[in-house]
Amino acid sequence: MTALRSGQLADAAGVNPQTLRYYERIGLLTPAERTLGGHRLYAPEAVTALRVIKAAQRLGFSLDEIADLLDLGAHRHGRREPGLPERAAAKLAEVEAKIDDLGVIRDTLRRALDAGCDDLLACAQRPGCPLPFTDLADEGNTRGDVCC
Amino acid sequence: MTALRSGQLADAAGVNPQTLRYYERIGLLTPAERTLGGHRLYAPEAVTALRVIKAAQRLGFSLDEIADLLDLGAHRHGRREPGLPERAAAKLAEVEAKIDDLGVIRDTLRRALDAGCDDLLACAQRPGCPLPFTDLADEGNTRGDVCC
Protein backbone atom coordinates (compact mmCIF):
# COMPACT_ATOMS: atom_id res chain seq x y z
CA MET A 1 0.00 0.00 0.00
CA THR A 2 2.30 2.78 1.24
CA ALA A 3 5.63 3.03 -0.49
CA LEU A 4 8.74 1.84 1.33
CA ARG A 5 11.95 3.72 1.95
CA SER A 6 15.10 1.81 1.16
CA GLY A 7 15.85 1.18 4.81
CA GLN A 8 12.38 -0.20 5.45
CA LEU A 9 12.61 -2.51 2.46
CA ALA A 10 16.05 -3.67 3.53
CA ASP A 11 14.74 -4.44 7.01
CA ALA A 12 11.60 -6.14 5.71
CA ALA A 13 13.57 -8.38 3.38
CA GLY A 14 16.49 -8.92 5.72
CA VAL A 15 19.19 -7.53 3.47
CA ASN A 16 21.77 -4.79 3.77
CA PRO A 17 20.60 -1.42 2.36
CA GLN A 18 23.76 -1.31 0.27
CA THR A 19 22.64 -4.54 -1.33
CA LEU A 20 19.58 -2.78 -2.71
CA ARG A 21 21.77 -0.23 -4.44
CA TYR A 22 23.93 -3.04 -5.74
CA TYR A 23 20.90 -4.86 -7.15
CA GLU A 24 19.77 -1.65 -8.76
CA ARG A 25 23.20 -1.18 -10.31
CA ILE A 26 23.09 -4.60 -11.93
CA GLY A 27 19.53 -4.09 -13.11
CA LEU A 28 17.89 -6.54 -10.77
CA LEU A 29 15.61 -4.34 -8.68
CA THR A 30 14.67 -0.76 -9.57
CA PRO A 31 12.72 1.48 -7.15
CA ALA A 32 9.24 2.43 -8.37
CA GLU A 33 9.93 6.14 -7.97
CA ARG A 34 11.83 8.79 -6.08
CA THR A 35 10.82 11.57 -3.74
CA LEU A 36 11.45 15.14 -4.87
CA GLY A 37 14.61 15.04 -2.86
CA GLY A 38 15.83 11.92 -4.65
CA HIS A 39 15.09 9.30 -2.00
CA ARG A 40 14.10 5.89 -3.38
CA LEU A 41 10.52 4.72 -2.96
CA TYR A 42 9.73 1.03 -3.40
CA ALA A 43 6.33 -0.56 -3.95
CA PRO A 44 5.37 -3.07 -1.24
CA GLU A 45 5.69 -5.90 -3.79
CA ALA A 46 9.42 -5.28 -3.76
CA VAL A 47 9.53 -7.34 -0.56
CA THR A 48 8.16 -10.32 -2.46
CA ALA A 49 10.54 -9.64 -5.33
CA LEU A 50 13.49 -9.69 -2.94
CA ARG A 51 12.31 -12.94 -1.41
CA VAL A 52 12.02 -14.43 -4.86
CA ILE A 53 15.52 -13.28 -5.66
CA LYS A 54 16.92 -14.81 -2.49
CA ALA A 55 15.05 -18.07 -3.08
CA ALA A 56 16.26 -18.31 -6.67
CA GLN A 57 19.79 -17.55 -5.57
CA ARG A 58 19.53 -20.36 -3.11
CA LEU A 59 18.32 -22.65 -5.88
CA GLY A 60 21.61 -22.07 -7.61
CA PHE A 61 20.82 -19.22 -10.00
CA SER A 62 23.30 -16.38 -10.34
CA LEU A 63 22.08 -12.80 -10.06
CA ASP A 64 22.52 -12.45 -13.82
CA GLU A 65 20.33 -15.46 -14.43
CA ILE A 66 17.76 -14.17 -11.96
CA ALA A 67 17.60 -10.82 -13.72
CA ASP A 68 16.91 -12.74 -16.92
CA LEU A 69 14.23 -14.83 -15.28
CA LEU A 70 12.45 -11.82 -13.83
CA ASP A 71 12.51 -10.00 -17.16
CA LEU A 72 11.10 -13.07 -18.90
CA GLY A 73 7.98 -12.87 -16.81
CA ALA A 74 7.76 -9.10 -16.64
CA HIS A 75 7.87 -8.07 -20.26
CA ARG A 76 8.16 -9.92 -23.51
CA HIS A 77 7.77 -13.54 -24.25
CA GLY A 78 9.47 -12.71 -27.53
CA ARG A 79 10.21 -16.43 -27.64
CA ARG A 80 13.24 -18.13 -29.05
CA GLU A 81 14.65 -17.77 -25.54
CA PRO A 82 14.18 -20.55 -23.02
CA GLY A 83 11.47 -19.87 -20.45
CA LEU A 84 11.41 -20.55 -16.76
CA PRO A 85 10.63 -24.29 -17.01
CA GLU A 86 13.50 -24.88 -19.44
CA ARG A 87 15.92 -22.97 -17.27
CA ALA A 88 14.73 -24.71 -14.13
CA ALA A 89 15.21 -28.06 -15.85
CA ALA A 90 18.73 -27.09 -16.88
CA LYS A 91 19.51 -25.93 -13.36
CA LEU A 92 18.10 -29.17 -11.99
CA ALA A 93 20.51 -31.12 -14.19
CA GLU A 94 23.37 -28.95 -12.93
CA VAL A 95 22.39 -29.54 -9.33
CA GLU A 96 22.13 -33.28 -9.87
CA ALA A 97 25.56 -33.34 -11.49
CA LYS A 98 26.95 -31.40 -8.54
CA ILE A 99 25.41 -33.87 -6.12
CA ASP A 100 26.96 -36.80 -7.95
CA ASP A 101 30.30 -35.04 -7.97
CA LEU A 102 30.14 -34.40 -4.25
CA GLY A 103 29.23 -38.06 -3.79
CA VAL A 104 32.53 -39.03 -5.39
CA ILE A 105 34.34 -36.59 -3.14
CA ARG A 106 32.56 -37.94 -0.07
CA ASP A 107 33.53 -41.51 -0.96
CA THR A 108 37.11 -40.46 -1.53
CA LEU A 109 37.29 -38.73 1.82
CA ARG A 110 35.83 -41.81 3.47
CA ARG A 111 38.43 -44.02 1.86
CA ALA A 112 41.19 -41.69 2.93
CA LEU A 113 39.87 -41.84 6.49
CA ASP A 114 39.59 -45.63 6.42
CA ALA A 115 43.15 -45.87 5.19
CA GLY A 116 44.26 -43.80 8.18
CA CYS A 117 46.41 -41.57 5.99
CA ASP A 118 48.08 -38.90 8.11
CA ASP A 119 50.65 -37.24 5.91
CA LEU A 120 49.58 -36.13 2.47
CA LEU A 121 52.95 -35.92 0.80
CA ALA A 122 54.29 -39.19 2.22
CA CYS A 123 51.05 -40.97 1.48
CA ALA A 124 50.93 -39.69 -2.06
CA GLN A 125 54.07 -41.59 -2.94
CA ARG A 126 53.05 -44.96 -1.54
CA PRO A 127 50.89 -47.39 -3.52
CA GLY A 128 47.49 -48.13 -1.99
CA CYS A 129 46.66 -44.54 -1.13
CA PRO A 130 42.98 -43.82 -1.71
CA LEU A 131 43.51 -40.33 -3.05
CA PRO A 132 43.07 -40.37 -6.82
CA PHE A 133 45.41 -37.51 -7.63
CA THR A 134 45.29 -37.76 -11.37
CA ASP A 135 41.59 -38.49 -11.57
CA LEU A 136 40.33 -35.78 -9.33
CA ALA A 137 41.92 -33.11 -11.44
CA ASP A 138 39.09 -32.98 -13.96
CA GLU A 139 35.69 -33.23 -12.36
CA GLY A 140 32.85 -35.52 -13.30
CA ASN A 141 34.98 -38.59 -12.85
CA THR A 142 33.45 -41.56 -11.10
CA ARG A 143 36.23 -44.14 -11.24
CA GLY A 144 38.24 -44.76 -8.11
CA ASP A 145 41.80 -45.65 -9.04
CA VAL A 146 44.36 -46.76 -6.55
CA CYS A 147 47.08 -44.31 -5.77
CA CYS A 148 48.64 -43.33 -2.44
CA MET B 1 66.29 -36.24 -10.38
CA THR B 2 67.25 -33.13 -12.30
CA ALA B 3 65.71 -29.91 -11.04
CA LEU B 4 62.79 -28.41 -12.92
CA ARG B 5 62.42 -24.89 -14.25
CA SER B 6 59.14 -23.21 -13.45
CA GLY B 7 57.82 -23.67 -16.97
CA GLN B 8 58.62 -27.38 -16.94
CA LEU B 9 56.92 -27.86 -13.60
CA ALA B 10 53.89 -25.93 -14.78
CA ASP B 11 53.66 -28.12 -17.89
CA ALA B 12 54.21 -31.32 -15.95
CA ALA B 13 51.50 -30.47 -13.44
CA GLY B 14 49.15 -28.87 -15.92
CA VAL B 15 48.97 -25.47 -14.28
CA ASN B 16 49.69 -21.93 -15.41
CA PRO B 17 53.23 -20.76 -14.59
CA GLN B 18 51.74 -17.71 -12.90
CA THR B 19 49.91 -20.04 -10.60
CA LEU B 20 53.23 -21.30 -9.28
CA ARG B 21 54.23 -17.76 -8.33
CA TYR B 22 50.85 -17.30 -6.74
CA TYR B 23 51.25 -20.46 -4.68
CA GLU B 24 54.68 -19.29 -3.63
CA ARG B 25 53.25 -15.94 -2.58
CA ILE B 26 50.70 -17.58 -0.33
CA GLY B 27 53.27 -19.95 1.13
CA LEU B 28 51.99 -23.09 -0.49
CA LEU B 29 54.87 -24.18 -2.72
CA THR B 30 58.38 -22.78 -2.46
CA PRO B 31 61.07 -23.64 -5.03
CA ALA B 32 63.95 -25.70 -3.66
CA GLU B 33 66.56 -23.20 -4.87
CA ARG B 34 67.43 -20.58 -7.42
CA THR B 35 70.05 -20.39 -10.15
CA LEU B 36 72.74 -17.74 -9.86
CA GLY B 37 70.63 -15.63 -12.17
CA GLY B 38 67.60 -15.94 -9.92
CA HIS B 39 65.56 -18.50 -11.84
CA ARG B 40 63.49 -20.88 -9.75
CA LEU B 41 64.54 -24.51 -9.51
CA TYR B 42 62.04 -27.08 -8.27
CA ALA B 43 62.75 -30.60 -7.04
CA PRO B 44 60.98 -33.28 -9.09
CA GLU B 45 58.77 -34.08 -6.08
CA ALA B 46 57.11 -30.72 -6.65
CA VAL B 47 55.05 -32.39 -9.36
CA THR B 48 53.61 -34.76 -6.77
CA ALA B 49 53.09 -31.87 -4.38
CA LEU B 50 51.12 -29.98 -7.01
CA ARG B 51 48.99 -33.02 -7.74
CA VAL B 52 48.31 -33.38 -4.04
CA ILE B 53 47.32 -29.74 -3.87
CA LYS B 54 44.95 -30.07 -6.80
CA ALA B 55 43.41 -33.25 -5.38
CA ALA B 56 42.91 -31.70 -1.96
CA GLN B 57 41.39 -28.63 -3.56
CA ARG B 58 38.98 -30.86 -5.38
CA LEU B 59 38.10 -32.55 -2.09
CA GLY B 60 36.89 -29.20 -0.87
CA PHE B 61 39.91 -27.83 0.98
CA SER B 62 40.82 -24.19 0.47
CA LEU B 63 44.41 -23.29 -0.38
CA ASP B 64 44.82 -21.98 3.15
CA GLU B 65 43.70 -25.27 4.60
CA ILE B 66 45.97 -27.15 2.21
CA ALA B 67 48.96 -25.09 3.26
CA ASP B 68 48.14 -26.07 6.85
CA LEU B 69 47.80 -29.74 5.95
CA LEU B 70 51.12 -29.81 4.12
CA ASP B 71 52.90 -28.10 6.99
CA LEU B 72 51.42 -30.58 9.43
CA GLY B 73 53.12 -33.44 7.64
CA ALA B 74 56.31 -31.63 6.74
CA HIS B 75 57.49 -30.31 10.09
CA ARG B 76 56.21 -30.58 13.58
CA HIS B 77 53.46 -32.60 15.04
CA GLY B 78 53.59 -30.14 17.93
CA ARG B 79 50.12 -31.49 18.75
CA ARG B 80 47.15 -29.58 20.13
CA GLU B 81 46.29 -28.97 16.48
CA PRO B 82 44.02 -31.37 14.64
CA GLY B 83 45.84 -33.71 12.25
CA LEU B 84 44.89 -34.86 8.80
CA PRO B 85 42.34 -37.49 9.88
CA GLU B 86 40.47 -34.99 12.06
CA ARG B 87 40.39 -32.41 9.32
CA ALA B 88 39.34 -34.94 6.74
CA ALA B 89 36.51 -36.06 9.04
CA ALA B 90 35.39 -32.45 9.47
CA LYS B 91 35.53 -31.90 5.73
CA LEU B 92 33.56 -35.07 5.19
CA ALA B 93 30.83 -33.76 7.47
CA GLU B 94 30.82 -30.49 5.51
CA VAL B 95 30.52 -32.32 2.22
CA GLU B 96 27.68 -34.47 3.52
CA ALA B 97 25.84 -31.39 4.75
CA LYS B 98 26.32 -29.78 1.36
CA ILE B 99 24.94 -32.89 -0.35
CA ASP B 100 21.85 -32.85 1.85
CA ASP B 101 21.36 -29.19 1.18
CA LEU B 102 21.60 -29.69 -2.56
CA GLY B 103 19.10 -32.53 -2.18
CA VAL B 104 16.58 -30.06 -0.78
CA ILE B 105 17.29 -27.70 -3.65
CA ARG B 106 16.90 -30.52 -6.18
CA ASP B 107 13.53 -31.48 -4.71
CA THR B 108 12.38 -27.89 -4.73
CA LEU B 109 13.33 -27.46 -8.38
CA ARG B 110 11.51 -30.67 -9.22
CA ARG B 111 8.39 -29.45 -7.47
CA ALA B 112 8.56 -26.13 -9.28
CA LEU B 113 8.85 -28.00 -12.57
CA ASP B 114 5.94 -30.28 -11.74
CA ALA B 115 3.82 -27.27 -10.85
CA GLY B 116 4.57 -25.84 -14.29
CA CYS B 117 5.38 -22.42 -12.84
CA ASP B 118 6.37 -20.02 -15.61
CA ASP B 119 6.49 -16.58 -14.06
CA LEU B 120 8.37 -16.15 -10.82
CA LEU B 121 6.79 -12.97 -9.57
CA ALA B 122 3.23 -13.93 -10.45
CA CYS B 123 3.70 -17.42 -9.06
CA ALA B 124 5.17 -16.13 -5.83
CA GLN B 125 1.93 -14.41 -4.93
CA ARG B 126 -0.39 -17.34 -5.53
CA PRO B 127 -0.94 -20.05 -2.91
CA GLY B 128 0.21 -23.52 -3.91
CA CYS B 129 3.55 -22.42 -5.35
CA PRO B 130 6.29 -24.92 -4.54
CA LEU B 131 8.99 -22.31 -3.98
CA PRO B 132 9.60 -21.94 -0.25
CA PHE B 133 10.66 -18.32 -0.27
CA THR B 134 10.90 -17.78 3.41
CA ASP B 135 12.44 -21.15 4.18
CA LEU B 136 15.14 -21.15 1.58
CA ALA B 137 16.63 -17.98 2.94
CA ASP B 138 18.56 -19.72 5.69
CA GLU B 139 20.15 -22.93 4.55
CA GLY B 140 19.99 -26.33 6.18
CA ASN B 141 16.22 -26.37 6.10
CA THR B 142 14.51 -29.61 5.14
CA ARG B 143 10.83 -28.74 5.46
CA GLY B 144 8.84 -28.12 2.31
CA ASP B 145 6.18 -25.53 2.95
CA VAL B 146 3.60 -24.60 0.39
CA CYS B 147 3.95 -21.24 -1.22
CA CYS B 148 3.61 -20.21 -4.89
Added chain:
DNA sequence: TTGCACCCTGTACCCGGGTACAGGCTTACC
Protein backbone atom coordinates in the same frame (compact mmCIF):
# COMPACT_ATOMS: atom_id res chain seq x y z
C1' DT C 1 14.12 26.32 13.11
C1' DT C 2 16.65 23.17 14.85
C1' DG C 3 18.00 18.54 15.39
C1' DC C 4 18.65 13.99 14.17
C1' DA C 5 17.84 9.94 11.59
C1' DC C 6 17.88 8.66 7.38
C1' DC C 7 19.21 8.80 2.67
C1' DC C 8 21.98 10.30 -1.40
C1' DT C 9 26.30 9.87 -4.52
C1' DG C 10 30.80 8.14 -5.84
C1' DT C 11 34.49 5.41 -4.97
C1' DA C 12 37.15 1.90 -2.85
C1' DC C 13 37.60 -2.38 -0.68
C1' DC C 14 36.65 -7.39 0.73
C1' DC C 15 36.85 -12.64 -0.27
C1' DG C 16 39.41 -16.75 -3.07
C1' DG C 17 41.84 -18.27 -6.80
C1' DG C 18 44.05 -17.08 -9.99
C1' DT C 19 45.55 -14.39 -14.77
C1' DA C 20 47.75 -10.64 -17.56
C1' DC C 21 50.99 -7.28 -18.76
C1' DA C 22 55.18 -4.31 -19.11
C1' DG C 23 59.90 -3.83 -18.97
C1' DG C 24 64.10 -6.05 -18.16
C1' DC C 25 67.40 -10.10 -17.23
C1' DT C 26 69.25 -15.18 -17.99
C1' DT C 27 70.05 -19.27 -20.28
C1' DA C 28 70.83 -22.17 -24.03
C1' DC C 29 72.00 -23.15 -28.50
C1' DC C 30 74.26 -22.09 -32.94
Added chain:
DNA sequence: GGTAAGCCTGTACCCGGGTACAGGGTGCAA
Protein backbone atom coordinates in the same frame (compact mmCIF):
# COMPACT_ATOMS: atom_id res chain seq x y z
C1' DG D 1 78.86 -13.34 -29.59
C1' DG D 2 74.27 -13.21 -31.31
C1' DT D 3 69.58 -14.24 -30.76
C1' DA D 4 65.44 -16.26 -29.15
C1' DA D 5 63.00 -18.57 -25.64
C1' DG D 6 62.27 -18.45 -21.23
C1' DC D 7 62.32 -16.39 -16.84
C1' DC D 8 62.39 -12.46 -13.44
C1' DT D 9 59.89 -8.55 -10.84
C1' DG D 10 56.04 -5.56 -9.67
C1' DT D 11 51.62 -4.21 -10.39
C1' DA D 12 47.01 -4.44 -12.01
C1' DC D 13 43.05 -6.88 -13.32
C1' DC D 14 39.35 -10.67 -13.57
C1' DC D 15 35.08 -13.15 -11.52
C1' DG D 16 30.55 -12.76 -8.24
C1' DG D 17 28.32 -10.86 -4.56
C1' DG D 18 28.37 -7.81 -1.93
C1' DT D 19 30.20 -4.16 2.03
C1' DA D 20 32.29 0.24 3.76
C1' DC D 21 33.28 4.96 3.92
C1' DA D 22 33.34 10.02 3.18
C1' DG D 23 31.04 14.08 2.48
C1' DG D 24 26.80 16.15 1.78
C1' DG D 25 21.42 16.50 1.17
C1' DT D 26 16.36 15.23 2.89
C1' DG D 27 12.38 14.26 5.80
C1' DC D 28 9.96 14.86 9.70
C1' DA D 29 8.82 15.91 14.39
C1' DA D 30 9.24 18.88 18.39
